Amino acid sequence: MALMVYNSLSRQKEAFEPLHPGRVHMYVCGPTVYNDAHLGHGKTYVNFDTIVRYLRYLGYQVLYVQNITDVGHMLDTGEDRIIQGARRERMHPMQLAEYYTRRYFADMDRLNVTRPDISPRATGHIPEMIVWIQRLIERGYAYEVNGSVYFSVSRFPEYGKLSGRRVEELRAGARVEVLDEKRDPADFALWKRAEPEHIMRWPSPWGEGFPGWHIECTVMSTKYLGQPFDIHGGGVENKFPHHECEIAQAEAATGLPFARYWLHNGMLMIRGEEMHKSLGNFITLQQAFERWEPMAIRFFILQSHYRSPLDVTDEALDSAAKGLERLYGAVRAVRRHLAAAPEGEADPAVLEMLEGARRAFEESMDDDFNTPGAIAALFEMTREVNALLNQSTSPTQGTLQAVDALYRRLAGDVLGVLPASLEEDAVAGMAQDLIALLIETRAALRQAKQYALADQIRERLAALGIQLQDGPQGTTWALR
């Protein structure tokens, strides 16, 4: 079955075919680096990271670009958020942007988000933006007023094709900012004149100023990916006006289509409400990591579809963490058995089961990256694997290697929720030997029916976070 993706532009699922066979050029709107990343960033970048990972799994060579917005967008107060942050933290604006860029990547690393191939900074592309704006003026799509440049929405009839909005409605809307110098209230800024107190400013043909809110994505995506390129992703909240404006700028300036597939992911909610500082329900990733393992958060995110809104509650995260632990338990057991397994080829019946799991996984992922379905396939496989390990005769090395390899591929490479080595592997050799010694001693005590002492060993180890599990083939242990 071929990969189908929901394209926001056509509002339906379409067969995915990249412009150049075997290659995918993809852009996702990145963060504005004026503050720590929050759970919403986590959802968005885990969602798109998983999409990139699956495309690579399918064999595509993916070029993934995600910008870093280090020029502040304007707030209602007229102040730009980078500058506001700089004042708050008493840093130079560029220092602030660099500081939060590093923290952003550190958070994403913990969520096992693969770094984009290119992370272009807006401030590094001001000359390209100026050239692009000049081209829009030359072609009659933009005009200059008092050192600012605006895009003339009425000159681009397709404005609104992504978000399903019509310009007349925008004009009628009471919330559109009315600026006298704009010819039309719906027009948007390409370049803004810098007031004297504005720190972040660049020279331009229209005087000192700074770029508008949408031009960086148009310029940087096409610079590195060409035009048109395959996939443009971002959060739904950016569909309008941000993505709509990107399209207008890109297509007006060149006459070429912009992005071929638009993917929008759903918002993250906290207990049924949008996460907002003003609501006091703002949770940074750093804060979340204090309570939940980053992998559990990633797993939680992937247990719902990327296009759905995701409501975060403590209970939901706790149960996701437990579910992931179940998956890990099976992987650990497989790897532990592998060490002592008899040599031999893989059992054809098991290979068939694995093949079925792989197929179910791919069918879900092929259907617009349905990660909940893919995870379900993994759990069905896990039930079979655990049953296999419960049998009195140990599976062969070949069988266990095949099981382990599939876990690594699907849960590890594609979903990114399975580290290459689980924490037990990190327990030093000496500690492992000592645990083995205690298990042996306890086995002898049990043989002698000295259960009180045997249980004491088990309880003391449990207190240290080492849980013993007695099975038909002896005792194993796991960190809890």
Place this chain on the structure above:
RNA sequence: GGCGACGUAGCCAAGAGGUUAAGGCAGGGGUCUGCAAAACCCCGAUCGUCGGUUCAAGUCCGACCGUCGCCUCCA
């Protein structure tokens, strides 16, 4: 006010016209165990409400109720 999305078991969450409505968590009952843990087996929903289309509807259409998003910076 305009545009859009969603409402599936106690909780989270897939499914989108047709065999027994995935999966996870929690719960109940078993198996295994000296006991426990882990694991395995069994048990639970008729799909917001009301109409309609169809041989057949969580799945399509309409109305209503509810929740949420966008329309202003937001991942």
